[in-house]
Amino acid sequence: MPKLTIEDLKRIKEETTKATAVRHDGDVRVKITVHMGTCGIAAGAREVMKSLMEEMAEADRPDIRVVTSGCMGMCSSEPNITVEALDSEPIVYQHMDANRMRQVFRRHVLQGEVQTDFALAKL
Amino acid sequence: MRELSLHILDIVENGITAGAGRIEIRVEEDRRTDRLSITVGDNGPGMPPEKAGNPEDPFITSRTTRRVGLGLSLLAAAARRCEGELTVAATPGKGTEVKAWFRHSHIDRAPLGDAAGTLSMLILGNPHIDFVYVHTVDGEEFSLDTRELIDGGADLTDPGTLRRLEQWIRDTLEGMHRTPGAPGTKESLHAEADD
Numbered sequence: 001m002p003k004l005t006i007e008d009l010k011r012i013k014e015e016t017t018k019a020t021a022v023r024h025d026g027d028v029r030v031k032i033t034v035h036m037g038t039c040g041i042a043a044g045a046r047e048v049m050k051s052l053m054e055e056m057a058e059a060d061r062p063d064i065r066v067v068t069s070g071c072m073g074m075c076s077s078e079p080n081i082t083v084e085a086l087d088s089e090p091i092v093y094q095h096m097d098a099n100r101m102r103q104v105f106r107r108h109v110l111q112g113e114v115q116t117d118f119a120l121a122k123l
Numbered sequence: 124m125r126e127l128s129l130h131i132l133d134i135v136e137n138g139i140t141a142g143a144g145r146i147e148i149r150v151e152e153d154r155r156t157d158r159l160s161i162t163v164g165d166n167g168p169g170m171p172p173e174k175a176g177n178p179e180d181p182f183i184t185s186r187t188t189r190r191v192g193l194g195l196s197l198l199a200a201a202a203r204r205c206e207g208e209l210t211v212a213a214t215p216g217k218g219t220e221v222k223a224w225f226r227h228s229h230i231d232r233a234p235l236g237d238a239a240g241t242l243s244m245l246i247l248g249n250p251h252i253d254f255v256y257v258h259t260v261d262g263e264e265f266s267l268d269t270r271e272l273i274d275g276g277a278d279l280t281d282p283g284t285l286r287r288l289e290q291w292i293r294d295t296l297e298g299m300h301r302t303p304g305a306p307g308t309k310e311s312l313h314a315e316a317d318d
Contacts, residue, residue, distance in 0.1 A: 004291040006276055012283055038197065053247055068136065068244075
């Protein structure tokens with residue numbers, strides 16, 4: 001098993017940054033919250049977040065932030081995520097899975113189109 | 124929970140919510156003594172004695188910090204189902220250590236599952252927390268310290284880097300579980316054909 005070194009990790013980061021060369025001023029434009037309470041985790045939040053990581057790795061947009069939080073009290077609609085974009089109302093999505101996450105990322109996060117089919121509420 | 128690694132994710136999230144800055148996860152598998160143990164230690168404020176003494180009671184909970192609730196009770200039930208148990212050691216102001224052990228070969232023991240995925244999601248969602256992960260299989264040890272990687276210059280907030288790190292953890296853990304001589308190992312490929 002070849003050992004993974006810190007140099008390898010640095011090289012991966014440099015390669016992806018070079019490929020897209022998006023200028024980043026440090027501002028966050030979209031924040032995605034994955035609700036990771038016991039209920040969310042049992043319902044599949046980890047797999048939702050994993051597909052989000054894949055999408056973010058492809059998009060390479062440093063102005064998109066992902067955070068985790070606890071239960072928001074709507075356990076029956078888990079996995080829930082909240083998408084909060086600059087100058088817009090936060091949208092809570094319900095019953096997420098890996099595919100829905102991909103769609104919400106590509107349409108809502110990248111292009112600003114709220115996916116009303118999966119939306120639970122505006123906050 | 125379908126996987127023990129989901130329990131780990133849950134217990135660690137508890138510690139982070141309670142205010143820990145450093146989390147140490149230890150998974151010890153010993154197939155000779157037929158034991159699997161999971162230890163999650165944090166440097167948070169320490170679980171209140173009332174809860175630490177009754178980890179299996181879901182109705183003892185501190186809602187304001189959202190420290191506990193069903194999560195710990197579910198892990199305790201999972202351990203008990205497999206002839207094991209769950210213990211909590213908490214020191215106010217110093218931290219909490221949750222330890223669960225299972226009979227490794229018990230029919231009801233859930234698989235460990237995607238430990239690499241649990242770890243990478245924790246790192247992605249909590250960039251300000253230091254994580255130490257130690258996993259031993261029959262004495263062979265794998266360990267990872269995010270503080271070391273970051274100090275060395277790795278950017279663990281970068282999803283591409285994290286994806287690569289996750290894959291490496293997964294491959295390494297898988298390699299540790301392969302028994303020498305099993306199909307797909309070096310020994311097996313070199314072995315003479317038998318009937």
